[in-house]
Amino acid sequence: MLDSTELALYRRLAHEQAVGRAPSLVAAVVRDGALAWSGARGRVGEARPDDDTQYRLGSITKTLIATAVLRLRDEGRLALTDPLERHLPGTAFGSVTIAQLLSHTSGLTSESPGQWWERAPGADWAALVASLQQDATKLRPGFKFHYSNVGFGVLGELVARHRGKPWFEVVREEILTPLGMHRTTPHPVGAHAEGFAVHPFADVLLPEPSPDAGAMAPAGQLWSTIADLARWTSFLGGFTGGVLAEDTLAEMRTMNTVDDTAVWTTGFGLGLMVLRHQGRHLAGHTGSMPGFLAATLVDAATGTGALCLTNSTAGVGITQLCVDLITVTEELEPALPAEWQPSTVDPKLLALTGLWHWGPTPYLLRVRGDGLLTLNPADGAGRASRFHPTGPDQWLGLDGYYAGETLTVGRTEDGTANHLNLATFIFSRTPYDPAAPIPGGVDEAGWR
The missing domain is CATH 2.40.128 (Lipocalin)
Structure with a gap:
């Protein structure tokens, strides 16, 4: 990119890190399927984080689970209209459909019963199902948007049952490895950021826990880097690498339900968040776990996307930062339309x-x-x-x-x-052509 564009992007990153008091903050822009710019502020230990430093993704994990489910659909192993009971028998909410789980319209409770799952060691699948035998469904399925972490714990088990192996093995083999995302893991490996809470009234830090979430792990377990998340952002923008059909990915990005019911700006497709901003339609997801915030958004129409990772529980405007990085890029270096070329037509x-x-x-x-x-x-x-x-x-x-x-x-x-x-x-070919089978026929007197 132009030096002036990179300076504008870096300034926006620096402003967010300073105002949000982030221990560290990394961000990047992708264009046309490749990493175009990245920047970092703050420290991880004594070093500046880089494109290979791992941060926790939180709910961006859900987008990989959704992709694994859509792969099953495309193979004919399930239909999105199937009730859950057909694939995971024995739950108290077997009537909800796969599509409702993907789009957060199943009405399932937002969080698993018991301890706050993000900060406590997770139970296994049997214990999770047992805890959901009573009062698991909070709203009528299909009634309205209701974000459910539980729903993606369920979808992770669905993937595991169909493939006969743990959900992360499926994601690694079918998605991460083909896309070259070798630094995306369930737990930190190598260089990584420690998660912190920042005191609201003083510039001091408190380390946050990061236990294994067990059966709830498909809702937010994964860690990743700028380099890997850039590949995933490009994937969401249409550079599928053969992992998913382009039409299926477009289906995932299509808004199914809205989060705000006035003039909508945020909604959900199939496992993907959909945002509308200044005429752009952005798709991706945000992530939040104790000690970490993350976001990835892409404009499939232009191929421009942005991603951000920070090791702070709160206070950083991670979604707006992504939106602003896309906006700055498009304003200073607008994407060129695809070059027209003639084609062969039958x-x-x-x-x-x-x-x-x-x-x-x-x-x-x-x-x-x-x-x-x-x-x-x-x-x-x-x-x-x-x-x-x-x-x-x-x-x-x-x-x-x-x-x-x-x-x-x-x-x-x-x-x-x-x-x-x-x-x-x-x-x-002509208005009300009498030679065509116009329903009701055409007046014999014709036009007059």
Whole structure:
């Protein structure tokens, strides 16, 4: 990056470390799948932390668990609509679905019963389930957003049962190793920061505990570094490294439920937090454990993301810092649009493009370089969707009003496309074309 950009980023980092009184604070920016800038303030022992110093990730752990679950879904081992009972029998909340657990809409209690799980040695799965036999569900499943650490302890066990090995072994083999994240571990290894609480009224520190969380570990156990978390942030932005299908990752980033119900700025997809800020849609997650705060956010539209790690229990505006680092980067060095290049298009597909009409309303059908179709109102206002091919003359809606709906091309006897059938709506080449199967027919007298 330009020296001026790096200075602006470092100044924002330095300001947060000073105002938030962080023992140490590290941050980075990723662009186009690679680490573009990193910086550090404060000390870990007597040394300045660097890109290889481990910090605890807290709930960013959940994003890896969610990825492992979506891999199972893509393999056909489960459906997101499946009730938990089908995969983990014997719980008192077996009716909640996998999707509800991923999106924090299951209604499960936020914390495990008993001692504060983040500061106490964790129980095993049997003990956790036993503790949840009574009053585990606080809200009607599907009713509203209710963040649940317990839900991801459950999903970690789901992953372990399906793979026949502990959840971290699955995450390491299927996600961390393929992405080159060799410094992400359940407990600190090598250079790492000790977690502290900072006294609210004096500049003194109190060491915080970091026990193994047992069955709750999938909710926040992992430790990682700037270098590893940069790879993960890039992954969330679309550089999947073959670990997950791009469409599946986009599904994870799609908002399922909102945290703030006015004009929403924060919500959740499938295991991912979704933020809306100044026209940008950011996806990622925050993390909080005693002695540590963490955050990773990325704008998939531009490929710019930011990540931050600190060894302080509270006081550091970790989420806003990430947002600001992205904003500074985009303002000082805006991402360039992808270079346009011509592509090869099937002549039969090319013949479908152009003007279509839904009733009297003109629409434009276009074919994109990636093989998808787009159907948009000619004036830009109204229902618009992208479509993925699923068979001869059949396309599946990917977003907007027609997400999940089927678009079918209707043809005459000589093979000419004369209408589109989209969820029973008929689009014809001219408004109310009498040659197309317009529901209700077309007045014989025509336009007058």
